[in-house]
Amino acid sequence: DAGVTQSPTHLIKTRGQQVTLRCSPKSGHDTVSWYQQALGQGPQFIFQYYEEEERQRGNFPDRFSGHQFPNYSSELNVNALLLGDSALYLCASSLAGLTAKNIQYFGAGTRLSVL
Amino acid sequence: RKEVEQDPGPFNVPEGATVAFNCTYSNSASQSFFWYRQDCRKEPKLLMSVYSSGNEDGRFTAQLNRASQYISLLIRDSKLSDSATYLCVVNPRGTDTGFQKLVFGTGTRLLVSP
Numbered sequence: 001d002a003g004v005t006q007s008p009t010h011l012i013k014t015r016g017q018q019v020t021l022r023c024s025p026k027s028g029h030d031t032v033s034w035y036q037q038a039l040g041q042g043p044q045f046i047f048q049y050y051e052e053e054e055r056q057r058g059n060f061p062d063r064f065s066g067h068q069f070p071n072y073s074s075e076l077n078v079n080a081l082l083l084g085d086s087a088l089y090l091c092a093s094s095l096a097g098l099t100a101k102n103i104q105y106f107g108a109g110t111r112l113s114v115l
Numbered sequence: 116r117k118e119v120e121q122d123p124g125p126f127n128v129p130e131g132a133t134v135a136f137n138c139t140y141s142n143s144a145s146q147s148f149f150w151y152r153q154d155c156r157k158e159p160k161l162l163m164s165v166y167s168s169g170n171e172d173g174r175f176t177a178q179l180n181r182a183s184q185y186i187s188l189l190i191r192d193s194k195l196s197d198s199a200t201y202l203c204v205v206n207p208r209g210t211d212t213g214f215q216k217l218v219f220g221t222g223t224r225l226l227v228s229p
């Protein structure tokens with residue numbers, strides 16, 4: 001049973017560039033959430049996708065956008081990169097429609113460095 | 116005020132010690148609570164869910180006090196392999212949608228030494 005997979009594992013970009021990160025959810029899961037984790041901080045919620053639509057969004061600017069595909073995989077796009085966007089980007093998958101005890105499973109993350 | 120607050124530590128304890136972590140949350144409507152463990156440069160992994168009645172999993176015990184909006188994690192007989200960052204996690208949304216937005220604390224770092 002494949003877990004949550006993310007690609008690439010590491011990425012180096014320069015300010016102003018655009019980046020696309022990818023995530024495949026755990027088998028059987030239909031909901032994907034994205035989080036940003038800066039060094040020394042806990043993960044911060046960016047947004048969540050279900051049925052190919054953004055269902056919830058955290059306090060992130062419009063430079064952060066996403067997409068979910070019919071196979072439930074997802075992409076996170078960040079435009080006009082800033083130095084402060086350097087972080088570990090985590091994807092988490094879960095199954096919608098269950099109780100509050102529904103669990104999110106995390107991928108290993110993509111470490112983005114903006115120079 | 117942060118939605119979820121934790122003491123960042125580090126907590127330095129010897130093997131075999133008992134250590135307790137605390138966490139407070141600000142949204143009284145929060146419905147579900149978790150402790151995640153994160154090893155250095157790795158992804159967070161669920162350690163345990165936290166229920167109102169309290170729950171235990173081996174050497175780990177989690178407690179929830181809704182009145183005080185307080186969550187705790189107790190680790191007994193600490194092992195070297197327990198060294199990690201422990202993240203207190205809250206879902207502030209209602210539960211009927213099944214859509215979770217997890218709010219993380221900054222994490223408490225634990226170092227267990229021989």
